[in-house]
Amino acid sequence: VTSPVLPDTYDVEQIVGEVFGSFLGGDDTMPIPVASSEGDPTVAASVSITGGWSGHVVFGCSESASRIAAAHLLMMSEDDLADADIADAVGELANMIGGNIKSLLPGPSALTLPLVSLGGAALHLPSSTEAVRLDLTWQGQPVRVSVWASTADAQEGTA
Amino acid sequence: VDWNMPEMNGLEFVMAVRAEPRLRSMTLMMVTTESEQSQIVRALAAGAHEYVIKPFTPDAIAEKLALLGLVPAGSTS
Numbered sequence: 001v002t003s004p005v006l007p008d009t010y011d012v013e014q015i016v017g018e019v020f021g022s023f024l025g026g027d028d029t030m031p032i033p034v035a036s037s038e039g040d041p042t043v044a045a046s047v048s049i050t051g052g053w054s055g056h057v058v059f060g061c062s063e064s065a066s067r068i069a070a071a072h073l074l075m076m077s078e079d080d081l082a083d084a085d086i087a088d089a090v091g092e093l094a095n096m097i098g099g100n101i102k103s104l105l106p107g108p109s110a111l112t113l114p115l116v117s118l119g120g121a122a123l124h125l126p127s128s129t130e131a132v133r134l135d136l137t138w139q140g141q142p143v144r145v146s147v148w149a150s151t152a153d154a155q156e157g158t159a
Numbered sequence: 160v161d162w163n164m165p166e167m168n169g170l171e172f173v174m175a176v177r178a179e180p181r182l183r184s185m186t187l188m189m190v191t192t193e194s195e196q197s198q199i200v201r202a203l204a205a206g207a208h209e210y211v212i213k214p215f216t217p218d219a220i221a222e223k224l225a226l227l228g229l230v231p232a233g234s235t236s
Binding site: 023112 | 216
């Protein structure tokens with residue numbers, strides 16, 4: 001049994017670039033990879049992938065970044081955003097990034113609806129280990145995308 | 160119609176619309192991150208007219224709408 005080839009940070013960067021370029025302001029405001037971000041994201045959304053490969057994709061960012069993104073995505077003023085709007089926007093970003101990462105992994109597989117945490121609470125990612133992490137800066141704010149592999153898959157791959 | 164929705168997924172929604180005589184002629188476009196060929200085939204077989212994979216550009220949507228005859232061709236820019 002061989003391990004599936006996971007997307008690397010370059011793949012993730014390309015996907016994030018496509019999503020941000022299409023929905024969050026175009027080429028002038030593309031996210032830029034950084035060595036590491038300061039602190040952990042306070043807003044996060046995850047989608048889970050089950051099937052040919054199992055694991056999770058997590059999109060995280062600062063509260064400010066989540067508000068800027070939601071305002072762009074929903075074409076609303078930041079002042080008019082409710083928490084539900086921000087949760088919808090961050091969840092949609094996780095959905096788009098996760099769905100495109102899923103397309104690089106062995107299938108067939110299914111994608112779950114996003115789980116969102118706005119208050120800094122850690123998302124529950126059962127039985128998984130972080131396999132890829134990409135830290136970026138966007139609009140001067142930290143953004144992180146990570147891919148978490150199910151440990152069941154990892155054990156199978158190393159057997 | 161997105162594929163991933165709460166309570167009823169996009170494929171189920173398309174099938175439900177096509178099963179309802181009053182809605183059978185409604186134009187439906189799937190707009191989703193699901194890009195597996197088998198899913199595209201299932202959605203089109205169920206009655207979706209077009210299938211767009213996210214992320215997309217406004218021009219891509221306009222092009223699909225033109226193909227469906229819902230906007231004039233070449234009206235994207």
